[in-house]
Amino acid sequence: MNGQGALSGGWLAIAGLGPGAAGMVTPEVSDAIAAASDVIGYIPYVARVAPRPGLTLHPSDNRVEIDRAGHALSLAAAGARVVVVSSGDPGVFAMAAAVFEALEAGPASWRDLDIRVLPGITAMLAASAAAGAPLGHDFCAINLSDNLKPWAVIERRVALAAAADFAIAFYNPRSRARPDGLDRAFAVLRGACDDDRPVLFARAVTTPEQELRIVPLPHARGDMADMRTVVIVGSSRTRLIARAAGPLLYTPRSIA
């Protein structure tokens, strides 16, 4: 931590725990948690932090991101050493943006806090690695869960992403707020892509419950994903290599 907020000694780190496996938590994140007085986050992510004397855990429910962010900033301003934990990377559809929204709307003194974002392995990178390298060429990431994002915007983005021939990673494909979002996204893609376009459903990647399923786009259904799934749709160049141990899915580096 770089010494801002030195009057109080408090600091705030917004840290990514990666997709699940302990071997994918960076040393930087482990060190921040080891130095923390308070860890704040959504219940299942805080559950990944081992209790110890001197550390207060603050698990909170989902969908209270802004409250959680304000709590973290208040604690740090009062001198606490605070780590806000996210799954994956905190900057990708996770807590970092929520903390900055709260910071921007909060007291001016919060802008003097020592605040850092510690990156993590985001779900699409772990899913891609588990299946091969489907994100090996240009790609995009679209969050299907945001219930404040009008559907027309999502549909337009999906259509433009297909026109650009990006591989597409869909985060939060089965949110409660929009359970049919993934089926609607697939419908848009079926209107724009060939039938052999592969779709990867990567569930609970890097955990003991990991499941990978690859189906061609015409067979892809929204109910093949749940809240622990990230979905990657290949580009027109994405290929499957057949193997006894299971297929490898990858996108070559060149479109030529």
Place this chain on the structure above:
Amino acid sequence: MNGQGALSGGWLAIAGLGPGAAGMVTPEVSDAIAAASDVIGYIPYVARVAPRPGLTLHPSDNRVEIDRAGHALSLAAAGARVVVVSSGDPGVFAMAAAVFEALEAGPASWRDLDIRVLPGITAMLAASAAAGAPLGHDFCAINLSDNLKPWAVIERRVALAAAADFAIAFYNPRSRARPDGLDRAFAVLRGACDDDRPVLFARAVTTPEQELRIVPLPHARGDMADMRTVVIVGSSRTRLIARAAGPLLYTPRSIA
């Protein structure tokens, strides 16, 4: 390693070293390197691996990715424990796709090899974290270096990404093969975006040489990037928070 290729005992891991800082190398990657007999990669990445007895380092020049991939596969097939190292994440514009291209074109026996991809912190995540959270909403990643990709394809992708209102991460913005690519990409964006669109130049992120510069799109120039820079262009919603310690750049979670 999961035991395929058990006849030879060899295996191949394609590993991401992250953007530069030792604290961002995952334990999984460190463990693979500790177990390896051979480490293969581009010279500056192999230089990040400490020599030790029993480990052979194979540094190679840039632009020989397919030769390097074939070498790695041959060594693993002969029983070596091989780690191919990439900067960042091996699945994002790096060695994983090259290895799978070589595997697909090579002898059928290579398909029985024990081969895994070990993800890493890719440059855009580290750059985003260093600046705030500019990738906090939907975004895309475009590689400007691939000299096999026709310029018309890049230009079309950039225009579609702007139409979709993605934040955009440009990798390899100043390749020798296409030194004017970034200026041409900015020209496309200037035709589609407002003048207050922020552009982040993040050089050598997480290293002692790290430099961050944020300029509005009309002032962005290709020569503000070098071969160690990743460039992130905000979406229409990306915001700057002024602070004494330097601005925070972030994209709110919602477009509403």
